[in-house]
Amino acid sequence: MKRIAILTSGGDAPGMNAAVRAAVRKSLSMGMEVYGIERGYEGLLDGDIKKMEWKSVGDILQRGGTMLRTARSERFMTPEGQDHAAKMLDTFGIEGLIVIGGDGSFRGSMELDKRGITVMGIPGTIDNDLGYTDYTIGFDTAVNTVLSLISNIRDTASAHERTTIIEVMGRHCGDIALHAGLAGGADVILVPEADLDINKVCRRVLRGQQSGKLHSIIIKAEGVEIDSMELAKEIEERTGREARAVVPGHIQRGGTPSGRDRILASLMATKAVELLYDDEESQAIGIVGNDIVHYDLAKALEVEREFGEDIYELAEVLS
Ligand code: ATP
Numbered sequence: 001m002k003r004i005a006i007l008t009s010g011g012d013a014p015g016m017n018a019a020v021r022a023a024v025r026k027s028l029s030m031g032m033e034v035y036g037i038e039r040g041y042e043g044l045l046d047g048d049i050k051k052m053e054w055k056s057v058g059d060i061l062q063r064g065g066t067m068l069r070t071a072r073s074e075r076f077m078t079p080e081g082q083d084h085a086a087k088m089l090d091t092f093g094i095e096g097l098i099v100i101g102g103d104g105s106f107r108g109s110m111e112l113d114k115r116g117i118t119v120m121g122i123p124g125t126i127d128n129d130l131g132y133t134d135y136t137i138g139f140d141t142a143v144n145t146v147l148s149l150i151s152n153i154r155d156t157a158s159a160h161e162r163t164t165i166i167e168v169m170g171r172h173c174g175d176i177a178l179h180a181g182l183a184g185g186a187d188v189i190l191v192p193e194a195d196l197d198i199n200k201v202c203r204r205v206l207r208g209q210q211s212g213k214l215h216s217i218i219i220k221a222e223g224v225e226i227d228s229m230e231l232a233k234e235i236e237e238r239t240g241r242e243a244r245a246v247v248p249g250h251i252q253r254g255g256t257p258s259g260r261d262r263i264l265a266s267l268m269a270t271k272a273v274e275l276l277y278d279d280e281e282s283q284a285i286g287i288v289g290n291d292i293v294h295y296d297l298a299k300a301l302e303v304e305r306e307f308g309e310d311i312y313e314l315a316e317v318l319s
Pocket of ligand 1: 009010011012041071072073074076077101102103104105106107108109111124125126127
């Protein structure tokens with residue numbers, strides 16, 4: 001393959017830039033031409049495609065977000081849109097595409113694959129919600145961002161002897177709550193994968209109070225079906241101690257990518273370029289254990305995500 005392109009799609013994730021940089025520079029080092037497509041599939045439909053050089057990706061490694069920008073594209077969801085997107089790639093003579101995004105972006109890639117474009121999918125989403133890979137790019141940074149919030153909140157929660165609920169991102173997948181909860185020593189972790197038992201939550205808060213704890217920290221994923229403010233009210237009423245809810249929102253998406261995310265992004269992007277160079281069929285790149293792996297794109301999407309039951313149980317024991 002001689003000419004390839006890269007796009008970022010769906011929600012932005014820290015480390016996407018590291019992946020773009022690695023993909024561009026690795027391609028150039030192998031003698032391929034590489035193009036950057038702006039605003040995901042939306043930009044592809046508009047032909048916002050520009051040639052990338054070594055210097056085009058300078059000074060982005062440490063930045064969150066994505067230099068290519070990202071979008072959610074309604075137009076691309078239609079067969080006509082997908083035909084047009086494939087034609088656009090053809091017009092530019094682009095034979096292979098690297099898509100950095102979440103499961104929606106990968107489903108879009110499959111439509112392009114059906115139209116003769118080879119696509120390599122790189123998992124870029126803070127949610128860590130793709131079953132075929134242990135980690136997605138951006139997840140580690142998001143967990144670290146939540147950890148730093150927990151430290152800040154712990155100081156003020158202790159000072160005021162308060163219970164604080166921190167609502168973190170994760171509509172269907174509670175991994176950010178789970179990992180930040182274990183690493184941050186949360187008293188309670190609430191995730192969409194486990195049933196909510198308010199009695200149990202209150203018992204844990206009371207147990208902490210009785211043992212002399214000055215505060216309680218509850219990490220709740222946004223997908224848990226109770227409003228965080230309501231939950232705070234309920235806990236306050238039942239435990240007799242002030243409870244507040246904090247919703248950091250998009251703060252969790254931004255920020256400089258962690259070392260781990262930058263390395264993961266660089267390794268995955270390199271693998272994607274090598275697979276395109278070797279004229280392999282469309283694949284999804286991932287990491288399993290310490291190995292960078294790749295699977296057939298459609299098969300990768302069929303892999304069910306496993307909930308980290310062991311982490312969940314350990315966090316309960318240690319809190
Ligand atoms: P995140 O996990 O951050 O939400 P994502 O890649 O899952 O990332 P989506 O908004 O679901 O984000 O998908 C990004 C884009 O991919 C959509 O705006 C749409 O253009 C395209 N897309 C999503 N699902 C499909 C599908 N089933 N078929 C074709 N294209 C799709």
